[in-house]
Amino acid sequence: MNVNITISKHDFAIDDADKQTVISNLLELRDDVWQTMSKNTRKAYQQDFDQYLAFCRENAMPAMASDWRVTKESCKAYLKFMISGPLGHHSIKRKLASIRFFIGISELPDPWKHSKLFTKFVSGQLKQKPAAQKQAKPLKLGDVQKLNRTLELTTLLGLRDAALINVALDTLFRASNIVDIELKNIDWDAKTIFTPKSKTDQSGEGFYGYISDETAGLLKRWIEQANLFDGFLFRKLSPKQTVQAEPMQYQALLKRYDAVGMALDNKGAFTCHSTRTGGVLTMMEAGVPMADIVLSGHWKSEAMPIRYGQQYQASKTGMAKVR
16 A cells, blocks of 8 residues: 555645645655555555545635644534544544644644643634543453354364354454564464564564464464465455465454354354453453553553553452442
């Protein structure tokens, strides 16, 4: 996916000197920087900015300008538009961040930096959208063990579902990590899977996830039945369940979580984050120390796993110790 930003007199109200800088910087972004960014980050930046451009074109407003006051009015109008719609707090913040990314790349004046009043306006508007996010329904160890007994493990589809759900629970990997696993990343003796990149791993050091004996057994069965020797672990399956060379994509993975929900009589209840949430709750209920939970999920602090476990924690703290 290549960055695709078109400079036009309608989208950019800029003078000739700024235009040359903008064009030069966007070319440098495309040629030298874009491919070093993660696929999901590139996709989010591109889609978010495309949507902003479409809004500005529809309303005959320049997306960016040499005068920060002009850019401010466009951003202000777009923010009001997003606030009035179904987007949540974090989605709106991300889209604003994408716009600021391209303003920064273009070296055009940033209205956030020039106007404290505009910054306060943005903060005030965002308060209309609660920041709390709905947590994915947890898929805990007990659910996964039930799933292992429910799925048709004699079929490639059922075996692949079982293998990937068990891997997701054990490792606490995100969806992007799961679809990127290659056979060479598995260390059977150490009972680990290595992922070379992560959403929060900006330096590219990668990290390891644990796999249990049960998960390892399912993986070996899947690898043998799918006749895999190298390359990606979780492959696409044709309608006739023929194993393809290409890895599963995010949307296909999401559909398998839907299928898991139906198998467990929880239609549409699970998402790709359910095993991450469920893994945290499983460990909390087993009394695993928070430091170990943070390490297993590769978080930088306790904030996120604590948030995942809020409901469980509520039943164990405060008044729960009295009554």
